[in-house]
């Protein structure tokens with residue numbers, strides 16, 4: 001966690017990166033800012049809303065010392081842009097999934113597993129008339145949030161209605177089930193050391209091209225993700241950056257990214273009670289099973305490394321192809337299978353060619369999920385509710401706890417939606433069957449009534465052990481896709497809206 | 503072993519008949535785009551040899567793209583296609599369908615030109631069954647019957663398996679032996695059946711071997727000419743690659759929503775794409791050669807679970823329509839559309855480029871293999887824009903993917919021969 005502390009970063013960004021234009025959340029987790037609340041707003045008076053958005057102080061990615069007492073970040077939904085009258089010519093340049101919204105289409109709901117208990121029409125916010133327009137994320141050093149929040153809410157009252165407040169609590173780096181969280185993150189290539197080229201990667205790396213997380217920079221394909229580009233004449237005074245790949249265009253996307261929020265309610269008591277039953281009340285077994293479900297122990301050691309492996313993040317699952325140590329379906333192995341573009345094998349060009357043609361059966365067996373580098377997420381979630389130890393959770397009355405899941409990505413479809421839909425909810429992920437993510441699965445039967453409520457734990461000596469009849473432990477209770485603009489783009493969007501409305 | 507075959511019955515839709523045809527096709531479904539296996543028009547589920555089938559209206563909104571190549575927009579009809587994959591000869595499957603679903607098929611094809619109440623349905627369908635330019639079958643010889651029986655076997659064993667760890671490989675063998683006995687008893691009690699494969703048809707073996715020989719001979723003969731012509735051909739290829747317009751606008755939201763409404767009702771999905779080939783003799787020759795090569799590799803190399811690195815395609819085919827001016831591609835694949843496309847881009851973009859870059863508007867390629875589909879977003883727009891909504895789609899084994907079929911087949915194989923101790927342990931791990 002310490003690596004995302006603000007002051008720990010020297011300003012090492014490479015040439016041409018405007019840290020002062022990039023919202024801080026892309027670079028920092030604001031972990032010292034242990035207090036946070038996320039305000040979901042709807043525009044009631046567009047002029048007043050624009051006025052506030054045009055002037056509000058937004059924290060950038062520049063490191064400052066001492067740390068600012070308070071931090072504010074702003075993001076807009078497609079509905080929000082329309083409410084601010086940004087204009088279809090600009091708005092239509094954003095991605096399809098952003099414009100449709102998380103809850104806008106039953107087909108998307110089906111893909112994301114937002115069905116049954118998770119269905120958008122049951123959400124507290126995010127669907128129908130309850131789609132937020134703007135998210136204002138407030139963070140503060142201990143003791144500073146209350147006054148800050150009060151003042152911001154008062155400022156917003158003229159232009160917005162407060163749709164929903166997403167509270168957070170500081171659980172000390174642990175999520176409500178009790179696992180250490182925030183350990184694995186892609187490392188952004190702030191210095192632009194990775195060449196902007198389309199090159200096959202033969203090893204897993206935890207670093208990512210900037211363009212995977214920030215629009216306007218080359219992504220892992222060496223390309224620029226589509227985003228709204230405007231004829232430079234639309235921005236004669238140069239308020240916006242010019243597009244790197246197209247200098248005649250003003251780049252509305254540059255230094256911005258998409259921000260996904262999902263409110264995930266965790267049934268902490270149900271989770272531990274269920275596991276306790278599988279473990280027949282034996283605490284050590286309980287912890288073992290829970291660790292296998294996550295792929296890390298409560299204290300964060302990857303189970304693939306075995307006891308004493310330490311809390312490391314520089315590991316892959318290469319040495320455990322069958323999942324004997326870390327189940328194939330463990331949460332972190334689904335969320336990030338940590339593999340390269342081609343299954344490993346001999347170093348010669350012939351061996352590589354044979355694997356490229358699919359002619360090596362051992363390589364094929366390890367090739368069902370590949371190329372993780374195109375499916376990474378920068379997670380920025382915070383917990384809410386009450387922190388309980390597993391033992392407490394077993395006896396405590398039910399709590400309202402969970403994760404305000406937040407992730408950042410430049411391509412919602414290829415990153416968040418892919419990880420959520422194909423990898424986490426997928427009942428056939430990586431050759432598995434009859435199971436989805438052990439933490440997140442809705443357990444609803446699949447096509448032809450196939451069950452989806454198992455969790456299999458392969459073992460070296462015999463058939464996989466299976467937990468049967470898993471219940472649903474996590475329920476979606478809200479969500480939306482936002483655009484987290486570069487700070488100049490934020491001001492520009494507001495101005496476009498104002499000029500159209502005047 | 504029973505080889506698989508494919509049929510692609512394509513016929514022009516009568517003027518003004520399309521709307522009524524759409525309305526009729528929809529009545530066959532139990533969910534958007536998903537055929538009810540017992541629908542009264544064509545009860546697909548009754549045809550035991552049928553793996554997949556679809557009815558799709560070939561109405562190509564991108565027909566005008568070819569104008570970017572200086573060719574006027576052609577006046578080509580919209581078609582109805584009945585596409586299927588079956589065990590044994592396609593003719594036999596069509597005959598059975600004509601016999602048992604004749605009335606329904608007549609109602610459907612009644613919306614096609616030249617079809618009236620008097621035609622001989624089977625002869626008509628066979629006359630409209632277009633030759634397949636290239637076809638891919640995931641596992642040649644795996645029948646629907648085998649898939650269903652082996653799935654039942656897997657479910658039985660999985661439920662009855664003692665999942666405690668074994669102390670030794672010898673114990674693994676013991677446990678395997680118990681399972682062999684269990685299966686034997688279940689079969690004796692007729693609660694389970696594992697039908698032995700049919701003998702491989704001799705004519706199929708001969709045709710395949712002859713094809714191998716002739717293809718190799720022809721290649722040998724052609725090789726010197728190709729070598730001599732290579733510089734000119736490569737020059738022509740590069741010239742076209744650098745000049746061919748790329749037509750990859752973002753597809754219409756309405757189209758996307760319609761396509762997506764038909765997807766993810768099962769663990770597998772269908773894909774139908776239709777488009778024009780680039781004009782000119784060079785492309786016509788190239789595309790013919792490419793499909794011949796694909797056909798050859800699919801017939802002799804990629805017939806055991808994978809098409810290069812892609813392991814999620816059950817059946818696929820390329821079919822020329824309108825005298826090679828247009829190409830129809832259909833596939834049945836596992837997983838969601840997004841994963842299907844990402845799989846292709848990341849594992850076999852070169853293959854996509856070879857197979858599809860002669861399509862009008864394909865993202866810029868280099869030397870036939872490079873870039874193209876690696877231009878991720880352009881490719882994704884392109885393939886969605888050329889995809890057609892598949893009105894009716896049938897899969898004989900919902901809920902099962904190719905990894906399931908493969909695992910279940912291995913489970914069965916492990917019962918039908920003697921296993922060593924270590925083999926027995928590996929077998930237990932399949933369950």
Ligand code: HEM
Pocket residue numbers: 175176177179180181182183184185264265266294296331332335336377379402403405416419420424439440474
């Ligand atoms: C309440 C719901 C969730 C809980 C309790 C949870 C818990 C955890 C835990 C304990 C870890 C291991 C710590 C770490 O590696 O940082 C983790 C990792 C991760 N989770 Fe979740 N998670 C939840 C939802 C999600 C969702 C919805 C997604 C994505 C759509 C997701 C994606 C990831 C990713 C990408 C990792 C890092 C994997 C790696 O790089 O090794 N999680 N999660």
